[in-house]
Amino acid sequence: MTVEPQDILSRDNPLVKELRALAQDNTAYRRRGRVWLDGDHLCRALLARGQRPAIAVFSASGWLRADAELLRSAPRVVRLPDAIMASVSGLESPPAMGFVIDLPDAPDLQPDAPTVVLDRLQDAGNVGSILRSAAAFGFTQVAALKGTAALWSPKVLRAGMGAHFGLRLVEGLAFEDLATLRVPLLVTSSHQGEWLHRAALPWPCAWVMGHEGQGVSETLMQRAQAFVRIAQPGGEESLNVGAAAAICLHASAAARL
Structure with missing residues (x-):
């Protein structure tokens, strides 16, 4: 009616x-x-x-x-x-x-959920893009540390294209809050770790995506269970964090097939 x-x-x-x-x-x-x-x-x-x-x-x-x-x-x-x-x-x-x-009630972190950790990402377009990739590739939880662009802001919502409604979104977290997670933390690095396309990726896991300029914080680098490198034969110094996230999350999804 x-x-x-x-x-x-x-x-x-x-x-x-x-x-x-x-x-x-x-x-x-x-x-x-x-x-x-x-x-x-x-x-x-x-x-x-x-x-x-x-x-x-x-x-x-x-x-x-x-x-x-x-x-x-x-x-x-x-x-x-x-x-x-x-x-x-x-x-x-x-x-x-x-x-x-x-506004959905603020949820607690699910310790065993496939997770994407956002470490102080500033750009709303990057954040929304990562939410889309998370939803597409089977990650059910996004944990945003303090300093990350507001997850329900208008720009992030538009960039997310509806991904918000299929994800568990937890924002405003401190580093110590991540101790709740029982899944291994994976961090991309330009100089250490196994090549992503050769790595044996655990599932579930938590991929950490860092600040656009500063990268992943030293605190989380020290807590990482594994480091991986993305092959860049074209020779670029680094990838946009949204692109890097899509590559990493897809690799996790493909490893499960």
């Missing part, structure tokens, strides 16, 4: 202000306990995982084009004039719709 939409016509409406904050402020979700999903793709990715939003928001023109699945997706439906919807979104080309979801 389609819910009758609530029309909001003022830019100063409290909900519109909240939507604008969630869509444009990287850490607003932590204060408000809610997350904004910008656009059709993210919204459908949520529904595909069997999850439901608290609020579905449509532009006036988007409402006319939306299909039944989207129109019936939430217990509360809001319709905004196109100009106000454009002011909410942080995108250059504003979407026709978005969802508001409740």
Whole structure:
């Protein structure tokens, strides 16, 4: 049954202000306990995982084009004039719709879960890309240390393309919190360890991906159970961390086949 939409016509409406904050402020979700999903793709990715939003928001023109699945997706439906919807979104080309979801409760680390550890990664695009790779290659948990880009920020959500909804996301961790993990920590290195394509990779495991400029912290280097090197016959000094993560996580997935 389609819910009758609530029309909001003022830019100063409290909900519109909240939507604008969630869509444009990287850490607003932590204060408000809610997350904004910008656009059709993210919204459908949520529904595909069997999850439901608290609020579905449509532009006036988007409402006319939306299909039944989207129109019936939430217990509360809001319709905004196109100009106000454009002011909410942080995108250059504003979407026709978005969802508001409740921020998931902060989970504890699962000790034996296949994990990706993010060690102070700064770039939201890298973080979102790594989340996509983690979900694609069978890693179920992402552990983000303090200093890593906010996992539920708008840019990370867009780069993640829906991967968030299939992962256990734990952020704001200190180094000592990783002591909970019982899986071996694997670290890439340019100068030590076995070549990745020859290595016997354990499963489950935790791949550590380090800061874009500084790499993996010395603390985690000392805790690593194994180091691996990625072959780079082209001679580049290093790989982008998102690319390195995709290669390593795929290698783990392939080793299980």
